[in-house]
Amino acid sequence: MLTTELSEAEVSALRANKDRLAKDLHHSCQWGSGIRWGDGPTDTGMQRLALSDEDKSVRNWFIETAKGLKCNITIDEMGNIFAVRPGRRKGVPPTFIGSHLDTQPTGGRYDGILGVLSGIETLKVMDEMGLETEGGVGIVNWTNEEGARFPISMVSSGVWAESIPLARAHGLKEVPTVASLPTASSAPESMKSALEKIGYLGDIPCSYKATPMAAHFELHIEQGPHLITAGQRVGVVTAVQAYRWYRVNIRGRDTHTGTTAFQHRADALYAFAQMMVRAREVASSHGCLASVGIVEAKPGSINTVPGLVSFSLDIRGPETELVATVEETLRKDFDAIAAEEGKGIGKPCQVEWTVEFDSPAVKFHPDCIDCVQQSAEAVVADAPEPKALVRTIMSGAGHDSVFTSKRVPTSMIFVPCKDGLSHHPEEFCSPEDCATGTSVILQAIIRYDRKRFSS
Amino acid sequence: MLTTELSEAEVSALRANKDRLAKDLHHSCQWGSGIRWGDGPTDTGMQRLALSDEDKSVRNWFIETAKGLKCNITIDEMGNIFAVRPGRRKGVPPTFIGSHLDTQPTGGRYDGILGVLSGIETLKVMDEMGLETEGGVGIVNWTNEEGARFPISMVSSGVWAESIPLARAHGLKEVPTVASLPTASSAPESMKSALEKIGYLGDIPCSYKATPMAAHFELHIEQGPHLITAGQRVGVVTAVQAYRWYRVNIRGRDTHTGTTAFQHRADALYAFAQMMVRAREVASSHGCLASVGIVEAKPGSINTVPGLVSFSLDIRGPETELVATVEETLRKDFDAIAAEEGKGIGKPCQVEWTVEFDSPAVKFHPDCIDCVQQSAEAVVADAPEPKALVRTIMSGAGHDSVFTSKRVPTSMIFVPCKDGLSHHPEEFCSPEDCATGTSVILQAIIRYDRKRFSS
Structure with a gap:
């Protein structure tokens, strides 16, 4: 079935598989699991610094998984991994779901990770349904979003957007405090040599010209208290402060x-x-x-x-x-x-x-925002007061979407996290909220594909 | 001639030798001279951390110089050096002039050093005149007054006063930042091992019982702006805040x-x-x-x-x-x-x-304060408005005199320093002010000796 052939009701009925998503997410957290805070098997934080051995392992798993979902893989000079499930039409750029698999040294299991895993779950749902898109659908894992090991946040989406020079990014030295952590090598090394060391220095230029996108969607935990405090389930992110x-x-x-x-x-x-x-x-x-x-x-x-x-x-x-x-x-x-x-x-x-x-302040693209808004309303439609569960929100933190928005239509989806806490081992987003956010991004991708090719 | 045979006018006429004092002081600063701030040969600060090689050298010089002035030398378990010029009477405790030869890592040439050198100059004047005291006159160099290398200030006068346990003082580890300075060893060591290393772990118990004093006088730069701002020449220190x-x-x-x-x-x-x-x-x-x-x-x-x-x-x-x-x-x-x-x-x-x-606040002893007050007035008597040049003052900083005052009559003399600055390479006290303060301590020692034995 083609996305453009679905009815509006059929799109609105699309849902992520909560249990599969949770299982995949925690499976991927076996590489670099960090400080324990509870008794449950997944009650630990994460310590997966960019380009560490743990990062290499999860990257390998990501590529294998994406290949199993019929994706073509490309890796650029910053180690950004693009996994693209081809669409029916050739020669048009894919729509991407993107985020990052690296974490803070004392980070949690959701910041970034949920975003990439929502892409995998999206492809699994589409595969299961035999759903074909007009344009391709891609997942991108951006390198070193945290800036925790190499001290520029969102550096690799910044290079892709041609906002940060490649040489500057390659020359970044890992920060000393991080170099002393067991997950990093003992002597400070450059980002380029770290990329080489784990075999992720790709040969494709890191640029929006070499790897064009139709749009970029990103699902993220809010990292703030608004949604959780108000009991709301989805934040439609319209801007970044x-x-x-x-x-x-x-x-x-x-x-x-x-x-x-x-x-x-x-x-x-x-x-x-x-x-x-x-x-x-x-x-x-x-x-x-x-x-x-x-x-x-x-x-x-x-x-x-x-x-x-x-x-x-x-x-x-x-x-x-x-x-x-x-x-x-x-x-x-x-x-x-x-x-x-x-x-x-x-x-x-x-x-x-x-x-x-x-x-500077970023305004996300109205087309992307519309797709997210409609999808969010559809996903919570069965709840007693659905309107109250969705709100527009501004992102307080920076994300890779800040840089993609400079080159392609972009928007984000926020889901609540416990106590608004992030960059902390106890960072937590319930399986229900993870699935809600993923259902929203799944529908948004399909709505965007329909919007692109329905006229 | 005996101090008790001098007339009041003869005591009041006693003066330190300004040039000799300055020469000795800067001679002693060859060991550990620090950051240069001007073109003159003595325009540097000091970096003479307690029990460093530089401290060892200046201690050796101090002992040789004091021996040349007919002093008997004793060294206690804290490396405090007591140099005593015997008096006419045996079996009575000497009156001491005391301070310290160690400095801050970026210290100057006067804090502590002037106090010890004023003792040497006092003995030189007495020697020159053939002056004999009733009780002995001693000079004490207290170890690690600054607390810059071993992190308790005035630690060795504290042990002498039995206010700080010997074991705690011996066990003090040098502070890491100081350990990395060229004047200290590369690995943090204990105060006891540092004493042993430079050969200054004496065998006399560190206690006011083993080394009794009749009184303790200390000359020091003010380390504050009051005297210099008011154009005053001597501070009669009555208390420590x-x-x-x-x-x-x-x-x-x-x-x-x-x-x-x-x-x-x-x-x-x-x-x-x-x-x-x-x-x-x-x-x-x-x-x-x-x-x-x-x-x-x-x-x-x-x-x-x-x-x-x-x-x-x-x-x-x-x-x-x-x-x-x-x-x-x-x-x-x-x-x-x-x-x-x-x-x-x-x-x-x-x-x-x-x-x-x-x-707690310290009040100095009225007998010592009186001796200093009379001496100060006598030393500035030739100036146009002598009364205006002497004031009583409270010490804002701690000094070894805080601990000696717990056991024996004590007081201090302050002289002005440029900009009120200390613990800084540019710390400065003019040769005139150094000599004025030394003349005051010289007279105070003799007045105190006369007071003790004149009845």
């Missing part, structure tokens, strides 16, 4: 804590404390977020007032302009705080900003 | 910076920032100081809200009770801050305090 990452340095003066009155200090850490409090205030007032994840104070002695502080600042907001406004306000406010601290000795603190990453 | 050191831990929850609204966070670093701002507020209102020198935030990732923060807190004040009041207020305030952060998820932050060091 803008974010900018900065390194901010404050220079004051080292002095003795016992002999230096407050008015004689240029205490860089005290200035920092005021800045962090102010950052939340300003971000809040613009409906944005501002966070500090890293702070270092030097010289780091109990009886010395720190003369140097360096911290990371992460500003996010629904619009690129809002993030810019928060930044602008904070630059002024931080300068004012610094000017006060050390004024008494005529040597006020000084602040220096460096932008480390800039990701 | 109370201080307590704490380790404070805040437990919140790690979460994603992009997907977690402020009201869903238990951001341990945000709680810390509010606490640090509050600490200055509360300390100020009680005439106290509160400082944070060390802060660590975990897990330390740019896009993760820190779930764990650990910081050092140093509270100081003129009275022990004031420090206790500040602590009590901050314990309540920190709890209140923590209770707010994380309230939205029902998992507020939690705060834990550990007291790491407790040094």
Whole structure:
């Protein structure tokens, strides 16, 4: 049967197989299973760093499985794996389901993994039904999405979108803390040599030109508390918020804590404390977020007032302009705080900003959003109040879909996760929610195929 | 001539030799000279960690020099060196001039060093004049006053006062950051093995019982801005402020910076920032100081809200009770801050305090203070407005005199230092100020000897 021959009701009736999906997902988690948090056989986190031996094993399994589902496999220079189930028409780009199989060093079983596994389950359902698509349907496993081993997140979809130069990505060195983990080699190595070592340095150029897509859909756990708190089952992701990452340095003066009155200090850490409090205030007032994840104070002695502080600042907001406004306000406010601290000795603190990453707001493609919205409504239609179970949502985190959206129609689907928790061994998404999300992506793929070729 | 035979005018006329003192001081700084900050031959800081090879060399020089000044040398189990010039009377304890020859890793040429060198200059003046004292006059070099290599400050005067157990001091391991400096051995070693290695593990018990003192005087740079700012030349130190050191831990929850609204966070670093701002507020209102020198935030990732923060807190004040009041207020305030952060998820932050060091306020001995006051007034008497050049002052920092004061009459003399700066290569005290302070300690020693034996 061809997708374009299905009735609307038949599309709406399509469902993923909950048990098979759960079985496959946990089967794939045998490679790199991490910290145990409960008694059940699957009650562990994951520790599957990009291009580790565990990553190699799960990649091999992914390719074997996809081949069993009649896919053709290609691997590009970044180790991205594209598994394509051909459609009826030749010479048209396939529609992709994509995400990643790598995890944080103390990650869980769903972030990324669910996305790739939803692709496998989608192909299994189509196979079972003997369903043929007009364009091909592909699954892509993007390399090193987490940025945990090689320190740029979403680096390989970034190269594919030609937003990040290949040489820069290949040259990335694994981060030292990760190098000391048992899953990584003992000496820091480059991404290129790590790709070679596990046999995943492909020869196809990593580019949207060499591997074109009709569209990119991604299923992901929300990694936030909105769906789970509201008891909602599907988030139709319409956008990804803008974010900018900065390194901010404050220079004051080292002095003795016992002999230096407050008015004689240029205490860089005290200035920092005021800045962090102010950052939340300003971000809040613009409906944005501002966070500090890293702070270092030097010289780091109990009886010395720190003369140097360096911290990371992460500003996010629904619009690129809002993030810019928060930044602008904070630059002024931080300068004012610094000017006060050390004024008494005529040597006020000084602040220096460096932008480390800039990701403007992304709006997903209306065609993809429509397909997801219709599919989500169809999947929850049997529930007592179906309308209340589906909402549109903005992604707070970055995903490979941010980069694919620069080149092809893209959208995402969120499902709830326990306590909104992710990047943590106890990250959890129920088998029901995994299946709901997968049913949505299955229908969305088919709806998109029908939309492309029905006119 | 005997000290008790001198006239008051003769005592008041005693002066240190400025040039000889400066020459000896900089001569002693050849061992362990540190970071260069100017073009002059003595324009460097010092890097002479306790029990390093450089410390061994300066100790050897100190002993040879003291022997040349007719001193008997004893060394105790903590490597404290006591050099005693005998007095006319036998069987009475000597009056000591004491300080330390070790420095911070990026220290200067005056902190501690000036105190020991003022003792040598005092003996040289007495020798030159053929002056005999009733009781002996000693110089003591206390081991590891800085606490920079072995992490307890004033540890060896603490053992001498029987305030710190010998076994605890001997067992101290050198701190890792210091172990990696070229002046220390590459593997962390214990204080006892470091003493053995440089041949300074003496066999005399380290105790005020085994090495009794009649009194302890200490000359030190102020390490603060009061004297230099007011253009004053001598600080008669009457007391040392109370201080307590704490380790404070805040437990919140790690979460994603992009997907977690402020009201869903238990951001341990945000709680810390509010606490640090509050600490200055509360300390100020009680005439106290509160400082944070060390802060660590975990897990330390740019896009993760820190779930764990650990910081050092140093509270100081003129009275022990004031420090206790500040602590009590901050314990309540920190709890209140923590209770707010994380309230939205029902998992507020939690705060834990550990007291790491407790040094109650010290009042120096009136007899010693009187000797210093009279001597200071005599030394500056020729200046246009002598009264304005001497002030009483409280020490903000701890010194070996804190521990000696627990067992014997003690007081200190402060001289100005440039910008109030110390623990820094550019720490500076002019040759004139060094000589002024040394003249004061010289006279104070003689006045104290006369006071003891004149009745």
